[in-house]
Amino acid sequence: MALALNTKRGMVTAALVAPAVAWLFIFLVLPFIAMLVFSVGERAPEGGYQPAFTFAQFANLPARSAAFWNTLVLAPVGSLVCLVVAYPVAYYLAVRASPRYRLLLVSLVVVPFWTSLLVRTYAWMYLLGSRGIPHLLDMIGFEDVRILNTPGAVLLGIVYGYLPLMIMPIYVSLEKLDRRLLEASADLGAKPVSTFFSVTLPLSLPGVMTGLALVTILLLGEYLIPQLLGGGKVFFIGNALVDLFLQSRNWPFGSAIAVTLVVVVVFVLLIAMRIAWKIAGTRQVDLV
């Protein structure tokens, strides 16, 4: 980064950004380079890494195809289910809710997102465990229902965990919507349903895309939800990575998977940005 150090102004600017640049370089750029180097290395006999230059780790990726398959199916499906639940809520908050309660209702959506995902996922473990909902079902005659440790439980956890993140960007884009457009549409004789499909929905698409992209990307790296609600039976890439780094200590293979994961994330991001540009100008998202 070329900074004009010869002027006083330039020096002040450099001093202001220096700590952040140093931090980003040492703890983001360098680690990424290290991870790339590891991914073309070999596993040392006692675990860990030894230097090499081979693409064997990448060729070995199919060995973890189940993790990739689960992630690449459940992440988009999960975010689509989130969308289906989130859209009516965002619509209600932005268009229907009375202004008096709007702020409170919006806060009630945002707050769970900032509280521990571990605790929130644990709550479902508690609910779906044998003494929770299955126990209640047992009492009304449905015996031996297993919910925990199934893909359904993971999907439930996903929707629960990421619903707020889907509602917010859609809410923001609907809130900016000019009410006069809706009135104009009604004045021109459109029924509420056709106003929704020809005016409201298209104008909220940027928010929908942002939500889908955010949730999908976060889900691609998810570990806790499949671990706690999938019980090791519904394995995500995140779970494979924890296994490879902390249990079987195959660091080069783990690095190759992590590099692949980043490539997938970037790919999803690029697609989302392309679509967003096509729909309209991008908008800032209120995450807080």
Add this chain to the structure above:
Amino acid sequence: MRAFISAVYLFLYAPIALVVLFSFNAGRNASEFTGFSTMWYGKALGNTFLVAALQNSLIIALTSATLAAIFGTMAALGMERLRPRSRAVLDGLFAAAIVVPGVVIGIATLVALVEVFSFMNPVLASVWPGENPPQLGLGYGSIIAAHGLFSMALVTMIVKARIASLGRDIVEASSDLYATPLTTFRLVVLPQILPSVLAGFLLSFTFSFDDFIIAFFVAGSKTTLPIYVFASIRRGVTPEINAVATLVLVASLMMILIARILMREKKPTN
């Protein structure tokens, strides 16, 4: 539609409410509430491992959020003075720090630090004058570094948005009235951005306090509260975990509420 909205709010809050309720359960049984009691809180707070984990988490969250608030605010102030190309590079790096999954951040940091340590420790040992050379290792430092990365990007994003909404007028007005740049910063800019800096600090604290996956990779032998909770969940669900979970919930709830109040913009009434 109202019924659906109510159902969604119920869905969002019922599981948490249940955990809170059962943290006050007198009995051990997770399926029936046998009476009100705070015994599990007593048990939890009497558990030395848990208290140590809580302490670690507080130290890490406080340090990483403070550093992030300071450096992030500095970066936000400096970035508007950068040339467009440098600014775009920095913007991209901050975006990467936010978008890259935590699990990858954890792995990359682990891999890089272990390499650095295995190189540095022999060097340190050879130049150390005394008997026991210090051993660099994973711990507080590595968790703070990895948490600080995300938090700094978060603070920069929030403060930058605030600066952008300020407009240049008041700064120019201040310098027209012969205030030095430093005075302008102290009397005009700082009071305006301070709420967003504080909000960034609180969100960073919450993020660090709640993070499991990054710390899981780079904690070494240190235990943070989420790591402790995760480990006890795997050993089996007990009412004690409900008590700890409730405490964690209350802590982050307070943080996020204060942050939201600080960040609330006064919107013109229609």
